[in-house]
Amino acid sequence: MLPLHELKGEEIYRIRVACAFLFSVEQARDDAFVARLDLERVTRAFREKAKRYHPDLHRDEPREMIERRKERLLKVMDSYDLLRSYLRTDPGREGEPASAEARKRLIAVGGAKGGIGKSLFAANLGVLLSSRGYRVVLVDLDLGGANLHLYLGKTYLPRCINDFLEKRTPRIEDALTETQYGPGLIGGDSSRFGAANIGFSRKIKLIKSIKRIDADYVILDLGGDTSFNIIDFFLSADIGIVMATCDPAAYLEAYNFIKVALYRKLNRIFGEESDLGLKKDERLARLIARVTSPADGRRAIPMSELVEAARKEQPQNLFLIQQVLQSYRPKLVLNLVEDQSIMMDVAGRIQEVARKMLSTTVDFVGCLPLEAQVQHSARTLTPVTAQSPQGLYASHLAAIAKEVGIRTGV
Ligand SMILES: Nc1ncnc2c1ncn2[C@@H]1O[C@H](COP(=O)(O)OP(=O)(O)O)[C@@H](O)[C@H]1O
Ligand SMILES: [Mg+2]
Known part of the structure; x- marks a missing residue:
């Protein structure tokens, strides 16, 4: 109305x-x-x-x-x-400033699986933004690998996200712990039922609550999990960062993360989670399923075939599919970089395969060097950005923040 x-x-x-x-x-x-x-x-x-x-x-x-x-x-x-x-x-957007720039405040970090520096990146990005005067909240949604608190100097969390998920606290903010490095933290507890396992209505509630958190930036550490819930958190963000390294295992996983998220986005055109307000269209749903879940053993089908099939069989939905493809812009970050030319090669390869197979533009937004000091900071539980604000890691991080459209110069 x-x-x-x-x-x-x-x-x-x-x-x-x-x-x-x-x-x-x-x-x-x-x-x-x-x-x-x-x-x-x-x-x-x-x-x-x-x-x-x-x-x-x-x-x-x-x-x-x-x-x-x-x-x-x-x-x-x-x-x-x-x-x-x-x-x-969508009540999650209520009261938000209207300009597109101002709305870019929910940042999700996902990508390849364990040990490639995602949590460290999320923590340090939070510390960096906080040092520039922004109010930042970090949320640990990594199932099984919840360790964001360690990178913010906390070995013990008096409260965590499970308190909200298990309804012990009515508001997500009640699960927040302040840290000495600036950002507020809604930490996770790997030993308990995690955010990746919650049911549909609790997931919707969690996403809405996260969007309503009163902060300039909210950063989600998702881990490398590609379960539906984690992918949905990724898709709900204004900026979706996918992290990899130059190792084949890591960049293939990161590509897989990008692919799974796109497939999920396409399959969610309809229904409650769609922001398009569409009722389910069985024929289009079948068409999308045909491309996004090919029968076992079949080669992956390029997205261009979905577009072509829609053009022939579902012209009224062609535009919709193209809109989903165009609006999907994952941001790639490469970590643990030692060699710039290998890095450019890896980034180029991921971009090319995404373009060919997924009709998706992946923005390569920067890299972080492999640094002994970073490793040391992780061990001593002190964010390297706080330790060396002018250091190599911090300056690369600032460049990435700028590239994804975060206003870092306050
Ligand atoms: N740029 C870097 N240089 C050196 N070591 C790093 C760097 N980034 C991450 N690491 C190391 O990788 C380890 C794992 O990082 P973490 O952020 O926990 O990974 P993930 O969240 O991807 O599992 C850290 O403890 C740190 O020792
Ligand atoms: Mg992690």
């Missing part, structure tokens, strides 16, 4: 223009029609219009006509975005 009476005249005008693009001029003028709109209805109209104007569906037409379709499609997309922003019902 659109509360027209609460909106300013200028906003109502923009809403009417958007309605004219997605529906008709007559309907856009009809107050009762506009006020009754919901996300489902708007999305349905968007899909129909996207099908009508999508240039890929009319490849045989003259160039001029295709250009006109493109222009119209852009208007339809803008209209959809505008109406969606008014109709969005």
